Each structure stands twice: as structure tokens, then as C-alpha cells.
Amino acid sequence: MTPTVHASEIADINLAEHGEGLCDWSSQSMPIMARLRDRFAEELPFAGKRIAIAVHITTETANLAFTLQAGGAEVFLCASNVRTTNDAVAAHAVQRGIHVYGIQGEDRDTYAAHCNRVLDARPHLVIDDGADLTGLLHGPRADAASEVIAGLEETTSGIQRIRSLEKGGLLKYPVVAVNEARTKHLFDNRYGTGQSTIDAILRLTNTLIAGSRVVVAGYGMCGKGVAARARGMGADVLVTEVDNVRALEAAMDGYRVMTMDRAAALGDIFITVTGNKNVLRAEHFAQMPDGAIVCNSGHFDVEIDVAALRAAALKHSRPRPGVDQYTLTRDQRISLLSAGEVVNLAAAEGNPATLMDMSFSNQVLGCEYLIKHGAEMERRVHTLAGDIDEQVAHLKLQTMGIDIDTLSAEQNDYLNSWDQGSA
Structure with missing residues (x-):
């Protein structure tokens, strides 16, 4: 045809x-x-x-x-x-x-x-x-x-x-x-998404990362990169996870690991990178401190329940390009970046x-x-x-102009043998 x-x-x-x-x-x-x-x-x-x-x-x-x-x-x-x-x-x-x-x-x-x-x-x-x-x-x-x-x-x-x-x-x-x-995934996802996500947040908000509490939802390769870049800029990084092994890894990497129910009340900046939907929901928005910044760096725009955030808002404004600010109570404003779309590409240039x-x-x-x-x-x-x-x-x-070693015939033989050891 x-x-x-x-x-x-x-x-x-x-x-x-x-x-x-x-x-x-x-x-x-x-x-x-x-x-x-x-x-x-x-x-x-x-x-x-x-x-x-x-x-x-x-x-x-x-x-x-x-x-x-x-x-x-x-x-x-x-x-x-x-x-x-x-x-x-x-x-x-x-x-x-x-x-x-x-x-x-x-x-x-x-x-x-x-x-x-x-x-x-x-x-x-x-x-x-x-x-x-x-x-x-x-x-x-x-x-x-x-x-x-x-x-x-x-x-x-x-x-x-x-x-x-x-x-x-x-x-x-x-x-x-x-x-x-x-x-x-070891490079693009980790180093690329980590850098470009922080880049997008800075372009949209000009906020200070140092001293902020940054909540990273998801500790896959992208989450690891985001967490590392945020910590490198002086943030106190909190990680939420549903996978036991990844949660344990995050804890041993030196991050505070907790549920989103706990992290919601503590974070200044929230970044979702889970690949799942409704990771940030109405009950989390209700706990967030005034001025909280919320964004998504996962591929689809379903990780943040944007409809619930809009429904809870008494007022909506757009103080900066790409920033939707929702007033939930007289003393609580939450800023959503890039409408919940993948922020590192919607607001920056990607990896x-x-x-x-x-x-x-x-x-x-x-x-x-x-x-x-x-x-x-x-x-x-x-x-x-x-x-x-x-x-x-x-x-x-x-x-990159980098040379590495090569195995000798003896080393190759050793690695491929079963009868060579300490005995």
C-alpha cells in the first residue's frame, strides 16, 4: 500500500x-x-x-x-x-x-x-x-x-x-x-535529568536551592540524578519511594527517606520522577507550607493531580511565565511549574x-x-x-581522550576459568 x-x-x-x-x-x-x-x-x-x-x-x-x-x-x-x-x-x-x-x-x-x-x-x-x-x-x-x-x-x-x-x-x-x-540510563537519566530539572526550576522561579528542603518522589535513575544535583547545590533532600530496595539505597546514600504524607508538610520544592500517576494528591497539597513549588520531571503529566489542586484553590494567578500559583487558603500558596508537564523540557532545553x-x-x-x-x-x-x-x-x-587498560591473556584466562583460585 x-x-x-x-x-x-x-x-x-x-x-x-x-x-x-x-x-x-x-x-x-x-x-x-x-x-x-x-x-x-x-x-x-x-x-x-x-x-x-x-x-x-x-x-x-x-x-x-x-x-x-x-x-x-x-x-x-x-x-x-x-x-x-x-x-x-x-x-x-x-x-x-x-x-x-x-x-x-x-x-x-x-x-x-x-x-x-x-x-x-x-x-x-x-x-x-x-x-x-x-x-x-x-x-x-x-x-x-x-x-x-x-x-x-x-x-x-x-x-x-x-x-x-x-x-x-x-x-x-x-x-x-x-x-x-x-x-x-546510567548517564542520560541520571546526570542529564538531574541537571536539566534543576535548570528548569531555576529558570522559572529564580529560587534559592541552597537551604531548601527538596522532596524527590522516586529514586530510580532520574530520581538519583535529581537528588544528587539538589544536594550538590546545598539542599536538604528528602526521598519518597514505594520500592524497598530503592528506599534502602536512598537511605544509605545519605538522604532522609519517608512517606509523602510526612514529606508534604516539610518540603519547599517537590519534584516527581516516578513514572506513576497521582503521586502528589489533594491530601498532600493541604499539608504543604506556603510558597511550596511543585513540578514533575516524569514523562507524562499524570504524576501530579493537577485537577485536585485546581479544585482546592480559592484563587489562581500567573506571577511568572510557566508558573501557576494556586491560593488554597489565605496563608497558603502553591506554585505549579509548566502545568505539571515534564519540566526539564517544557521550561528548559532537556538533557x-x-x-x-x-x-x-x-x-x-x-x-x-x-x-x-x-x-x-x-x-x-x-x-x-x-x-x-x-x-x-x-x-x-x-x-573524551580517555584510554583504559586491557586485560592480558593471563587475566582473561583467569576470569574464564573455574579451577584457578586461592587454593
Whole structure:
């Protein structure tokens, strides 16, 4: 069946020149992607293939699209969140021949329409961030799944959704969980989300982190990064968790661990990074001190019960861009950042290009692997091939000018033996 290719839908093509400068700046911090782009341009591993991408439309994502395009792919890009499109970047990508469907601040209906525009192209590979495209392909857009060889998912939230499909025996094609690659979650999630979340809070509020009590809900890799960056700036960090092992880890990392029911009355800044819904609820808002700042850095905007906060408010104001202040009583105001959307992308620029260089190198090398092997893989969630993870780490060290030791033949033999020990 001949795919339908719609004209791109962006805010303003006249922003392309500004977007070009932004993408060039980002590219300077993505040396692995540059190497891969050069190789792909010679080998054309994606010639004749259509690749759908639903990822935040940032400078780093544009460089991902350009790398796949250099390898011969026709690339279709939409945002994975209504607030995470850089309009200048989108314009530059269109000028470079990428099909782009995304406008900063688009409404939910437009967002859904843009996801469908991408799927109208009948993609061979799907790169997802939150599994919205995957959900459509397994629901109302099952018609567009017939030519999908495989997919890749790079978020914890998205993998949770896809594993639900796998568990029910409903998954239509193999999916690689890029988020589980060590060179993704150990760096992008931890160092990237940690820094960009604090960056967003500072941009929106200009508040002082030092001396503040910061409550971090969730101690996965993203939560660990947020907690570490907040403590590094002088905050007293409180952690809430539902997982016993992670709670124990947080306690041994030196944080105060408690329930949200207790933390609600103590915190000055609340940051959710759990991947779950209604982590902050009406009973928590009621306990928060006057001036509390609340934000979410998880992928979906469900972690904070925003409807309950609005319902409890006597007054609403917007004292600063991106800050909604709700007055609950005469002496209690709570400030919600970026309407509960993913704050590090809605209010800042997301994770630094230096880290996304590794995450997106995993994506493009994963795509290359799936073009070769996807048709023979089981319809389940797969981890990224281990040699790809190692290759990305090796390339990153090379670009940083770092050399490491190698095992001698004797050491290799020792590690692979059963009969060599202390006896």
C-alpha cells in the first residue's frame, strides 16, 4: 500500500536559520553521532526505509533525524509531548528534508493528529519516547503496523506500557528497550535529568536551592540524578519511594527517606520522577507550607493531580511565565511549574547534548541492527545488543581522550576459568 505523506506542520518556517545555529551548536557536543553520520552516508544502511520518530523535538533529536537521513532513511518526526517542541529546530529540520509535525504548546487534539500524520507514512521502524506511537499502532492505528519491522523505546514509562502489551500477548513486533542500555540510563537519566530539572526550576522561579528542603518522589535513575544535583547545590533532600530496595539505597546514600504524607508538610520544592500517576494528591497539597513549588520531571503529566489542586484553590494567578500559583487558603500558596508537564523540557532545553550523544547513538545503532535482524526476532521486549552498548561507551571515551587498560591473556584466562583460585 502506498503510504500517505502529508506536508509538514510546524509553527514558522522562517525560524529555520535560528534553528540551524542551535542544531550546529548541539552537534559540536555530539561527536559519536558525527562519526556514525559519516559512516552511514557511505554505507546507506537505511536506504528505502521509512523511520517514524516520536521524541521531544530538540536540537539533539534533529541531529538524530539527520543521522538516519544520512543513512538513506526517509524520516517522519513528531513530538512526544505538547510542550516539548522547539519551533526553530522544527523549521530547520523541515528545511533539511525531514517531515516534521510539531508545534510548541499545541493542544491535545493537534498532538494526536501529528502522531497520526507520522503513522500515515507506514513506517518500517518506530523510535518512540513514551510509547504513544506504539499505543496507536496497537489500537486505533493498527492499520499502519503491517510494515513495521521493529521499534525502539527510550523511556521507563514507555517500556512499562510496552511490557503490558507483551504480557498480554498483544505485541505486534519486537521492541528494543533502549532505556535499559547502560550508556543510556546510567548517564542520560541520571546526570542529564538531574541537571536539566534543576535548570528548569531555576529558570522559572529564580529560587534559592541552597537551604531548601527538596522532596524527590522516586529514586530510580532520574530520581538519583535529581537528588544528587539538589544536594550538590546545598539542599536538604528528602526521598519518597514505594520500592524497598530503592528506599534502602536512598537511605544509605545519605538522604532522609519517608512517606509523602510526612514529606508534604516539610518540603519547599517537590519534584516527581516516578513514572506513576497521582503521586502528589489533594491530601498532600493541604499539608504543604506556603510558597511550596511543585513540578514533575516524569514523562507524562499524570504524576501530579493537577485537577485536585485546581479544585482546592480559592484563587489562581500567573506571577511568572510557566508558573501557576494556586491560593488554597489565605496563608497558603502553591506554585505549579509548566502545568505539571515534564519540566526539564517544557521550561528548559532537556538533557545536554553531550549525554544525548550516547542515548541517540544507541538509537541509530539499534536501528541498524534491527534492519538486519528485526524480521527474525521474537515479538517481545529486547535489551539492546551488548556489543552496541560497549561500542558506544568505547567511542565516547575516545572522543573524551580517555584510554583504559586491557586485560592480558593471563587475566582473561583467569576470569574464564573455574579451577584457578586461592587454593
